[in-house]
Amino acid sequence: MTQTQSTARHRVVIIGSGFGGLFAAKKLKRADADVTVIARTSYHLFQPLLYQVATGVLSSGEVAPATREVLARQKNTSVLLGDVTDIDLDNRVVTSRVAGRVMHTPYDSLIVAAGSGQSYFGNDRFATFAPGMKSIDDALELRARIFGAFEMAELSDDPAEIQRLMTFVVVGAGPTGVEMAGQIAELAHRTLRRDFRKIDTTKTRILLLDGAPRILATFREKTAVKAAARLAKIGVEIRTGAMVTDMDATGITVRHEDGSEERVESTCKVWAAGVQASPLGRQLGEKAGADVDRAGRVAVNPDLTLPGHPEVFVVGDLAALALPGVAQVAIQGGKFAAGRINDRLKGKESDRAFSKPFHYFDKGDMATISRFSAIAEIGRFTFSGFVGWLLWLCVHLVYLTGFKSKVTTLVHWTVSFVGRGRSERVITEQQEHARMALEVLHEEHEHGDEPPPAESRRDSEVVADRAR
Amino acid sequence: MTQTQSTARHRVVIIGSGFGGLFAAKKLKRADADVTVIARTSYHLFQPLLYQVATGVLSSGEVAPATREVLARQKNTSVLLGDVTDIDLDNRVVTSRVAGRVMHTPYDSLIVAAGSGQSYFGNDRFATFAPGMKSIDDALELRARIFGAFEMAELSDDPAEIQRLMTFVVVGAGPTGVEMAGQIAELAHRTLRRDFRKIDTTKTRILLLDGAPRILATFREKTAVKAAARLAKIGVEIRTGAMVTDMDATGITVRHEDGSEERVESTCKVWAAGVQASPLGRQLGEKAGADVDRAGRVAVNPDLTLPGHPEVFVVGDLAALALPGVAQVAIQGGKFAAGRINDRLKGKESDRAFSKPFHYFDKGDMATISRFSAIAEIGRFTFSGFVGWLLWLCVHLVYLTGFKSKVTTLVHWTVSFVGRGRSERVITEQQEHARMALEVLHEEHEHGDEPPPAESRRDSEVVADRAR
Numbered sequence: 001m002t003q004t005q006s007t008a009r010h011r012v013v014i015i016g017s018g019f020g021g022l023f024a025a026k027k028l029k030r031a032d033a034d035v036t037v038i039a040r041t042s043y044h045l046f047q048p049l050l051y052q053v054a055t056g057v058l059s060s061g062e063v064a065p066a067t068r069e070v071l072a073r074q075k076n077t078s079v080l081l082g083d084v085t086d087i088d089l090d091n092r093v094v095t096s097r098v099a100g101r102v103m104h105t106p107y108d109s110l111i112v113a114a115g116s117g118q119s120y121f122g123n124d125r126f127a128t129f130a131p132g133m134k135s136i137d138d139a140l141e142l143r144a145r146i147f148g149a150f151e152m153a154e155l156s157d158d159p160a161e162i163q164r165l166m167t168f169v170v171v172g173a174g175p176t177g178v179e180m181a182g183q184i185a186e187l188a189h190r191t192l193r194r195d196f197r198k199i200d201t202t203k204t205r206i207l208l209l210d211g212a213p214r215i216l217a218t219f220r221e222k223t224a225v226k227a228a229a230r231l232a233k234i235g236v237e238i239r240t241g242a243m244v245t246d247m248d249a250t251g252i253t254v255r256h257e258d259g260s261e262e263r264v265e266s267t268c269k270v271w272a273a274g275v276q277a278s279p280l281g282r283q284l285g286e287k288a289g290a291d292v293d294r295a296g297r298v299a300v301n302p303d304l305t306l307p308g309h310p311e312v313f314v315v316g317d318l319a320a321l322a323l324p325g326v327a328q329v330a331i332q333g334g335k336f337a338a339g340r341i342n343d344r345l346k347g348k349e350s351d352r353a354f355s356k357p358f359h360y361f362d363k364g365d366m367a368t369i370s371r372f373s374a375i376a377e378i379g380r381f382t383f384s385g386f387v388g389w390l391l392w393l394c395v396h397l398v399y400l401t402g403f404k405s406k407v408t409t410l411v412h413w414t415v416s417f418v419g420r421g422r423s424e425r426v427i428t429e430q431q432e433h434a435r436m437a438l439e440v441l442h443e444e445h446e447h448g449d450e451p452p453p454a455e456s457r458r459d460s461e462v463v464a465d466r467a468r
Numbered sequence: 469m470t471q472t473q474s475t476a477r478h479r480v481v482i483i484g485s486g487f488g489g490l491f492a493a494k495k496l497k498r499a500d501a502d503v504t505v506i507a508r509t510s511y512h513l514f515q516p517l518l519y520q521v522a523t524g525v526l527s528s529g530e531v532a533p534a535t536r537e538v539l540a541r542q543k544n545t546s547v548l549l550g551d552v553t554d555i556d557l558d559n560r561v562v563t564s565r566v567a568g569r570v571m572h573t574p575y576d577s578l579i580v581a582a583g584s585g586q587s588y589f590g591n592d593r594f595a596t597f598a599p600g601m602k603s604i605d606d607a608l609e610l611r612a613r614i615f616g617a618f619e620m621a622e623l624s625d626d627p628a629e630i631q632r633l634m635t636f637v638v639v640g641a642g643p644t645g646v647e648m649a650g651q652i653a654e655l656a657h658r659t660l661r662r663d664f665r666k667i668d669t670t671k672t673r674i675l676l677l678d679g680a681p682r683i684l685a686t687f688r689e690k691t692a693v694k695a696a697a698r699l700a701k702i703g704v705e706i707r708t709g710a711m712v713t714d715m716d717a718t719g720i721t722v723r724h725e726d727g728s729e730e731r732v733e734s735t736c737k738v739w740a741a742g743v744q745a746s747p748l749g750r751q752l753g754e755k756a757g758a759d760v761d762r763a764g765r766v767a768v769n770p771d772l773t774l775p776g777h778p779e780v781f782v783v784g785d786l787a788a789l790a791l792p793g794v795a796q797v798a799i800q801g802g803k804f805a806a807g808r809i810n811d812r813l814k815g816k817e818s819d820r821a822f823s824k825p826f827h828y829f830d831k832g833d834m835a836t837i838s839r840f841s842a843i844a845e846i847g848r849f850t851f852s853g854f855v856g857w858l859l860w861l862c863v864h865l866v867y868l869t870g871f872k873s874k875v876t877t878l879v880h881w882t883v884s885f886v887g888r889g890r891s892e893r894v895i896t897e898q899q900e901h902a903r904m905a906l907e908v909l910h911e912e913h914e915h916g917d918e919p920p921p922a923e924s925r926r927d928s929e930v931v932a933d934r935a936r
Contacts, residue, residue: 060894066893099620148510194540408880408891426510429604
């Protein structure tokens with residue numbers, strides 16, 4: 001592969017290193033083109049396993065291999081770190097920024113796979129109290145909050161505070177919310193059972209809320225019922241038809257279907273409720289005169305191209321298709337777009353406004369509930385329990401990118417599923433300080449700092465009180 | 469183990485969950501006492517492998533198991549998260565703080581194993597530019613800076629800037645500095661070789677500085693010479709007799725023995741030069757009227773007790789002993805102190821001012837230089853090269869706490885040593901933003917943000933310029 005690179009060589013730019021971007025890049029491996037992947041993070045994120053990073057099963061490296069390493073042997077492909085701020089459709093230049101540096105990258109073909117972030121449905125201040133589940137930062141922050149809540153409960157001797165610290169609320173009962181709730185339940189009821197002396201972690205409350213009438217709306221009702229039964233069995237309380245109306249450092253307010261409001265005291269909340277497409281969706285829509293839906297996704301032609309721009313493909317969460325926001329949609333979209341570019345480069349297809357349309361092949365969907373128990377829908381078939389879990393295990397091992405992750409991941413899974421261990425539990429001091437700032441924000445539960453008299457101190461086991 | 473805990477039961481408090489604290493706690497496993505470990509972090513840190521977290525070999529969980537998990541089955545022991553701010557020697561109460569909460573923990577026996585932090589020898593502002601190697605936060609920050617430097621170099625087309633980003637300076641040539649320099653060299657020359665397209669990572673410069681006349685001052689000269697030769701071979705430039713006199717975001721100023729000053733342009737600096745004992749050393753010294761040395765370590769009796777306080781033991785880096793600041797000194801000190809408490813509880817030894825003195829058994833010292841190459845000194849014997857490395861491997865596998873870490877660590881080591889991989893390379897966005905702030909601080913190398921005219925943009929591969 002020592003081709004001399006002339007400036008006349010076709011330039012493909014891919015925005016994003018998620019499922020859409022990475023699989024598009026891989027599909028262009030043999031293309032006679034210079035491929036550039038521009039992404040905001042240096043890693044490809046295997047988002048479906050992020051909940052295991054948050055709950056201490058896997059390390060960040062296991063779900064987030066360096067994109068550069070994944071594509072190292074693909075000589076025609078460069079990886080650039082950068083947050084794309086502008087796409088100049090007329091001059092065909094992508095502008096990105098990182099660490100005060102601005103880059104301009106020209107393209108002949110563009111694949112926009114910028115994905116989506118968390119949506120708080122207009123209540124962005126909720127983000128402080130309930131981190132989402134979209135990035136490694138989110139997962140590490142949640143890990144610190146989940147394990148930190150138990151640490152703080154162990155230090156407290158105020159029953160109300162202990163109750164609040166040991167109540168976890170997961171908002172959103174799609175696959176991510178279900179998996180998160182299930183993992184917190186396992187953590188509390190199994191993993192941490194022997195770790196604490198004052199608190200009994202098996203008394204932990206886990207609430208799973210959703211505004212919809214049932215959990216797992218994208219699954220069949222039969223499957224969802226099975227999942228709900230299993231969740232109830234491992235100690236997750238499900239509240240459907242429940243809308244979050246307010247939130248602060250110590251709790252959450254929920255409005256039920258009958259209009260009644262309920263306040264749940266809870267320190268650690270997780271937001272798994274909605275997504276909002278990258279701002280690039282709106283930008284592309286405005287520039288190309290294409291529709292943008294409420295979730296910020298841009299309307300595309302049946303071949304995933306941007307209206308009026310056959311050289312620009314939009315794939316994954318950013319494209320307004322009547323498809324779920326799952327990895328397979330992004331993977332197949334990315335591969336499809338790359339395939340069209342390959343065809344054009346080989347002269348098999350002209351650069352027309354409309355080419356072969358994209359068809360999504362539904363390979364099914366799955367979610368783990370607890371160890372040895374998962375639900376899976378593949379075609380007309382539904383699997384649950386142990387068989388579903390084995391399916392889940394195989395599919396995830398096959399899809400995990402890179403050999404290294406697979407082996408250590410298998411080891412981590414073995415110790416977590418067969419044993420009780422969670423070896424990835426580190427809370428950084430930075431996170432501890434952030435949590436402290438959050439707690440200090442909320443003063444309603446604070447009392448004096450006065451140490452008790454020496455006598456009573458000697459008599460008590462451990463005397464805890466709050467700072468002024 | 470269902471003994472009822474009466475208030476008359478002996479209370480042992482251990483401050484710190486490092487080597488001294490953890491091994492003291494383990495030694496008290498069968499003691500008829502309530503043992504409480506109070507530590508600032510929720511993990512026990514295996515500091516000798518921290519450099520592997522910084523260079524992407526190991527995950528944080530592998531070198532930092534949760535203290536609580538390590539001690540889970542030790543029923544007489546509680547673990548409390550807290551930063552100890554005061555030790556009341558008269559009333560025998562330890563005060564600690566965490567997240568705005570203040571705890572008072574009374575003790576009958578106390579083991580202070582609070583360890584040490586990085587010392588910048590009075591130049592604390594250096595900390596911003598050259599993180600130390602004392603905590604998981606340090607290691608993750610360095611990881612982000614090391615991998616981030618290569619990412620930024622790939623984006624640049626200013627030769628001076630690329631040179632600066634690809635020059636790494638390690639200050640301090642003790643075992644930690646030597647291991648760090650060796651790992652950065654391996655990373656640049658081996659691991660990342662195929663990952664980049666514009667930069668050639670094998671051109672990376674790694675400088676290892678020390679004010680002393682030779683590297684590895686605690687090792688024999690013969691061993692240090694071998695290590696220096698191996699380091700030179702893998703591309704590390706050694707500068708001995710070199711004092712750091714100044715530092716900023718883009719470089720470091722060094723004064724050589726002949727009085728000449730040299731400015732080295734370097735973005736990523738690592739500080740492995742000195743340690744400063746926890747402030748608790750000075751506090752104990754003042755309260756007990758004991759001497760405190762320049763490194764903040766408090767003078768202790770031959771039995772490691774604080775003068776005038778036979779119930780207070782000081783172990784590890786915090787005790788002013790004529791011993792090196794290595795894990796073995798802390799481990800043996802912690803075990804010794806716990807052993808004395810065990811003896812007293814069994815009535816074998818009275819609570820006298822002076823009991824059996826502590827004797828350190830030197831098991832030797834070792835440091836890895838590169839994969840398959842390490843130096844080790846055990847008794848009269850010196851090992852180097854592959855034999856030294858095998859010794860290093862065995863010793864570290866044996867000492868790593870907990871079964872889980874051992875298996876995944878072995879897998880990570882296999883892929884790193886036999887293959888080229890570094891699977892733990894995640895840079896969080898939080899760190900990216902911090903790095904950005906640091907870069908923006910330094911404006912001297914910035915030029916305009918004007919995009920080039922459209923024509924020239926289309927002709928260039930990738931056009932990079934700096935933000936205003």
